[in-house]
Amino acid sequence: MAEPTVSLAIDGIRFGYNGTDVLNNVQFEAHSGELIGLIGPNGSGKSTLLRLMNGILKPRLGTIIMEGRDLDKMKIDEIARICANVPTEFSEDFNLSVKELVALGRYPFSKGLWWDTNEDEELVTEAMKKYGVHHLRDRLFSELSSGEGQRVLLAKAMVQCPRVMLVDEPSAHLDLRYKLEVMEHLREMLSGNVTIVIASHDLNLLARYCDKVMILSKGKIVALGTPEEVITPEMVAQVYGVDVVVIKDEDGIFAIPRRTRREQS
């Protein structure tokens, strides 16, 4: 198998709002076919990092290279043809149906066209089936449960045929079964040489599924490596100030917190 190519190279990124740096000298590389987990406490800069990687924000210093090209020099629609985003929160009051919403993912590829092509429709149908929302296709998006809505957004990102996919807290509204299913689907997409960066608070879900995990704390990457290397009791104590027990089984590792306050005996 060919050497995996670098699809995202982040080099010396600094970014701040109002003079204070939210991200400070962040750098890492992501290869195609990799699922990278991004963890860190609230306010550590996870969402900011995602918004830099999709070109919404511009770094004060440093470069982001996506598929060999400087993100800063790419047009917004060029980025959209490579990079898809799945937001955490999303609401819509305009009577869009599920399939209409999923079909919007084809927009970057069909500017100037009036109607969707047959190919667009096939991709939309396939994605809706994959994420288990095909039976909801004619329902209004606003009537869905948040878990269903999240799966619709994942399907929308999938029809964008992305090479890089940025997912912000995908498991927030999903129940246990769908959490696992979504992660399985994301892993499946990797075989098409996609790079997926996924920010989440769910340490264990990321530990189970990601190739690499990155911990962001106070705007810096404090650890980057395989889940086993990164998610250790010491690291979790340092970043979250929480004591955990890390346990290993055949699927990898998982961390369980100890009670913060022990009862005096």
Place this chain on the structure above:
Amino acid sequence: MNDTMVGRAKAKLLMVLTIGLFSIFFLLVVSWSLGAVDIPFTSTLGHLKNIILNLGPDMSVAHERIIWDRMVRSVAVMGVGIGLSVSGVVMQALIRNPLVDPYVTGISSGAALGATLSILAGVAIIPLAEFATPIAAFIGATVAFFITMSLAEATGGRSMNYVLSGVIVGIAISSFTTILIVFSRDQRLHNALFWLYGSFSYISWVEALLIILPVIVLSLILLMFARELNVILLGDEHARHLGLDVKRFKSISVLVVAVLTAVSVAFCGIIGFLGLIVPHSARMLVGGDHRLLIPASMVMGTNVLLAADIFARILFRPVELPIGAIISMVGAPFFIYLMIKRGKEYSG
């Protein structure tokens, strides 16, 4: 093949347009037949045929002259119906609030102040004396629009900033209009009030064409933006994720909507609620896809305003009611219903 999304969308669009156009034709014939003088429908159709074949009316035939006059009026009504409905649809998408109408930008108050000024002061812009009021209304609308937009942008450019800025600018400008009206106690006052409630009386062919032609051109431009409008429903940041240059798109389309709304109010005055009710009903009928929603709103807006115009003329004839009052009488309860329904959804 027909079960594809596009296939079904096209079928739906065709159905809405067919029924809509058929009903417009029916309302037009009714509208040309009824009024101070009633003309039988069959006779109206005969005169219509003559007018088309002769490329104009035979002025020596009294009924044909009356129909010709009523045609002017209905052309203007259709223009305003399309204009307000389309600008309502687009404004709701741009501000991402399905409960705003195109007047949220302060345009109606600006137009009202301009028109009132010109009517009360008797401003005559030589040699365009005939157009003094529409020109003043148009200028007032545009100025109010830019004040609102600057205020909204300066305060953060979020959906709520636009709504609040529009309300504030609207109230501020309306106070000037109120003061002007208090100081005038003659026939001009009646004219000003007539304009404020919307009126299609005394409209000329030139004016009617000055409404409908720009309205059609601007509406078609907005129709060409249908897919972008769909994308913008996702919110600014998400739309940018999909490769839409949101800032550029918004500044262009907001400008087109402003001109469209200003044209729609300049000649015939303020007709409230139409730009709110029609987009909303059309959305219930065909869904949120602007490729269907804009054409559906165009035919629906035409139908609603034509019907309102007929009622305005025949309900208490020979007294003609302001068309804006008719729409508001139906529109206000409808809006309350929407607020109750929507409000419940939001609180959930």
